Amino acid sequence: GAVVSQHPSRVICKSGTSVKIECRSLDFQATTMFWYRQFPKQSLMLMATSNEGSKATYEQGVEKDKFLINHASLTLSTLTVTSAHPEDSSFYICSARDNPSAYNEQFFGPGTRLTVL
């Protein structure tokens, strides 16, 4: 099946620093990737839809200047958390479809656990 990787798996940073998370589709091309945030014991909340070659589409309430998304190629999307603060500590997960059809399943990356001190 389709495989999505994320790097790093865990990151601890100081408040005020920026953190970049990579999401890669390993064996397929993904024109669209999705970024989610999951707080402990809560559901997945979609942050943004990452489109290759164009600007990301952000969900309501998500600051685009704080969560920078770059989808530079058909296999790589990056999420940069700028000027991170302790409240940004969360589990960040990306996903992708291996078929542009809106009705296909999404394949999720293993997630990145961010802790901001």
Add this chain to the structure above:
Amino acid sequence: GQQVMQIPQYQHVQEGEDFTTYCNSSTTLSNIQWYKQRPGGHPVFLIQLVKSGEVKKQKRLTFQFGEAKKNSSLHITATQTTDVGTYFCAGNDYKLSFGAGTTVTVRA
């Protein structure tokens, strides 16, 4: 926007027993997907339901999609310890709207 409600939030089950988790949407869904997330893991796709009234089975798991395509359920029979995890339904209208999830624990 689309809102998907899921109950119960927690399900503590005796090994061997059955249980059901339910999803309800505020709007009619094109299709609904179910995912399982093991503790410390990431969501893994289980199944997709598209047709009104559809029923699909995967071994001990039975998935149903309501006639009005606004609700869905997952029924697990003879629960095993390997069923531990959180089960999410997600309404699919290109992007996924996840329910709150049902976290299942099993006592042997």
